[in-house]
Amino acid sequence: MDSPLRLIAASPVDRLAHTIEALLVVASAPLSISDLADAAQDDPERVETAVGLLEERYREGRSGIVVERVAGGYAFRASRDAAEACARLFERPVERGLSQAALETLAIVAYLGPCSRPEIARIRGVAADSAVASLVERGLITEAGREDGGGAIRYRTTPLFERVFGLESLAALPRLDDLGETTEELRDRLVEVAAARAS
Amino acid sequence: MQPTLVRELELDLDAFEGPFDLLLTLLLKEALEPREIDIAAIVLSFLERLAERDEIDLDACGEFLVLISALLELKARGLFPDEAAELEGLEPEEAAEELARRLAEYRRMKEAAAWLVERLATEGDRWYRLGPAALAPQPERRLAPQDPAALAEVLRGLAAPPPNVSLSHMALRFPPVSQFLERFRAVLARRRLFDFDSEVAGLSRVEQAVALLALLELRKAGEIALSQAAPFAPIRVSRADVERTTAWTARSA
Numbered sequence: 001m002d003s004p005l006r007l008i009a010a011s012p013v014d015r016l017a018h019t020i021e022a023l024l025v026v027a028s029a030p031l032s033i034s035d036l037a038d039a040a041q042d043d044p045e046r047v048e049t050a051v052g053l054l055e056e057r058y059r060e061g062r063s064g065i066v067v068e069r070v071a072g073g074y075a076f077r078a079s080r081d082a083a084e085a086c087a088r089l090f091e092r093p094v095e096r097g098l099s100q101a102a103l104e105t106l107a108i109v110a111y112l113g114p115c116s117r118p119e120i121a122r123i124r125g126v127a128a129d130s131a132v133a134s135l136v137e138r139g140l141i142t143e144a145g146r147e148d149g150g151g152a153i154r155y156r157t158t159p160l161f162e163r164v165f166g167l168e169s170l171a172a173l174p175r176l177d178d179l180g181e182t183t184e185e186l187r188d189r190l191v192e193v194a195a196a197r198a199s
Numbered sequence: 200m201q202p203t204l205v206r207e208l209e210l211d212l213d214a215f216e217g218p219f220d221l222l223l224t225l226l227l228k229e230a231l232e233p234r235e236i237d238i239a240a241i242v243l244s245f246l247e248r249l250a251e252r253d254e255i256d257l258d259a260c261g262e263f264l265v266l267i268s269a270l271l272e273l274k275a276r277g278l279f280p281d282e283a284a285e286l287e288g289l290e291p292e293e294a295a296e297e298l299a300r301r302l303a304e305y306r307r308m309k310e311a312a313a314w315l316v317e318r319l320a321t322e323g324d325r326w327y328r329l330g331p332a333a334l335a336p337q338p339e340r341r342l343a344p345q346d347p348a349a350l351a352e353v354l355r356g357l358a359a360p361p362p363n364v365s366l367s368h369m370a371l372r373f374p375p376v377s378q379f380l381e382r383f384r385a386v387l388a389r390r391r392l393f394d395f396d397s398e399v400a401g402l403s404r405v406e407q408a409v410a411l412l413a414l415l416e417l418r419k420a421g422e423i424a425l426s427q428a429a430p431f432a433p434i435r436v437s438r439a440d441v442e443r444t445t446a447w448t449a450r451s452a
Contacts, residue, residue, distance in 0.1 A: 028330040068325075075327060083324030090326065095319055100312065101213055101237075107311035121278060123305055127234040130213060160329075165315060166322035174314055176307050 016042055017050040017057075024054070029159065030073030071162035072169055094138050095164050105131040106140060109155050111176055114144035116152035140164065205263045208248060212240050223266065226273065233274040241267060374406055379413030383436065387423065392437035 019040045023031060033051070037044040051067070051074055058067040058076070065076050078086050098106070105128050108120050120128035132155060135141045144156040162169060208219040214235035215222050222241075225231040245263055249255065386393050399410045414436065417423045426435045 028328050077325050077327035080324045083326060086326035092323075094329070098319075099213065103312040103315050104308055107308050107315055110315075111308070111311060121234065123301075123308055125278065125305070126237055127214075127232060127278075129235070163327065164322075165318045166325055173311070176311070 013046060013050050013053065016040060016046055017053045020047065020050050021054055024067065024074060024076050027075065030071045030075040030163065032073040035073065068166075069168055070166060071159040075163070094140065094160065098138075099131070099134075101126070101128075101131040102134050106135055106157070106161070109135070109141050110157050110161065110170060110173060113141075113156040114154035116147055116154045118152055205245070205259050205266070208241075208245055208263075210241060210244055212237050219266075223270075226270070232277065233270065234277040236270070236274060238267065238271050238274060241270075372405075374409050376409055376413045376416060379410045380416060383410075383413060383417060383423070387436070387438045392435055395434035395436050397433070398436075 019042075020036050023036060023039050031039075033044050033047055036051070037047045040047060054067045054074075055069075057063070058065055060066050060079055061081070064079050064082055066079050067074055068077055101124075104124055105120055108123055109115060112119070112123075117128050117132055120132065132141070136143075136155070139158055140161045141155045142158050144154045146153055157170065161167075162172075167173065205219060210217060210219055210222060214237075215225070215231065219241070222231070222236070226233055226236075245267075249260070383398075386398065395410075395414060399407045402410065414423070414425070414434075418425055421439055424437050424439050426437070427433070
């Protein structure tokens, strides 16, 4: 016979871990340490310890469900082993069919947000109205006030964006400097092209 | 490819789906914004059609180049209406720098979008619960223990009609003119004449004004005569018959 779950032991932190486990089960969005501490009416440091216990208990490969640190909080998800079965039962409407235009717009909002549609259009060279509308409808970006003087609406990414892309926070995005060519590299290439045409 | 076929080039863009000539018509009628159109996608469609043919049709290519460059200019003007002036003052070197900067910015965003695609692929086997956020319970409003009798007393006080507000202090109090009529008549019964200023000295300004009105009333009724040696000099009041007698005596003399 299997031994009972270790978390059922009677230590206070284990009991707190039970409560946090229950909170994560009923939550539909990641819960921060502060959310968990408020709901459990316990000390945030003890909550962190209890969450550590849960991360160990529900780590990948040990159980059908996994505790992950995502979007500024903690949440349960299915283990990767069960992904195919989940895919047969459920849809992924949020990220399904994201166009290249929508992905570029999403990247701009994630890195430069909050930013407005004119700013996005200026970078992409194409109007961003439909891409922005699509991303808002999917819940990946949301309005974040207006430009100074009651100007264009600005947008930022939502916690759902971080969850869909499995990011702990926006800080987990790769540095822009590590992506693409630098200005100097591009300038050199332009000069080369111009010199070749002149000759 | 014939030039007419350039116009019939079938397009499937984000903002438009249909033949190229219809796209041009919509743009010229301003039913479609040039900035909505992905020019690169049109060029790719044209090149795909061109590749399907064995030989290059120069007429078709020429017509396409003219149309697409006009479209590109329209779009550029629409996208950057204020930037022509901004860029005019730039030296070629600075313009190249600016162009490189913008291209680099766009390249980085394209790379970031590519990273997001890769991330979606690697994170695609993460399944989690999604749904609207649960409604958080409203915190209970805590009130101090209440006494029903005290509440009733407060409500009774609120239900009572408010006391009438007295406006008496706003009314001007004038003494009746008749009071001064009688007073002046009595004085003239005792004396032949009197000095008005001396008679009303010590009265308030309102009472003095009413006294003057009484004086004018008596003058209008012909009971008294008034005389004043000079403007602002004392007003002398006398009985009318005394004044007539004095005047007659003076004329007789």
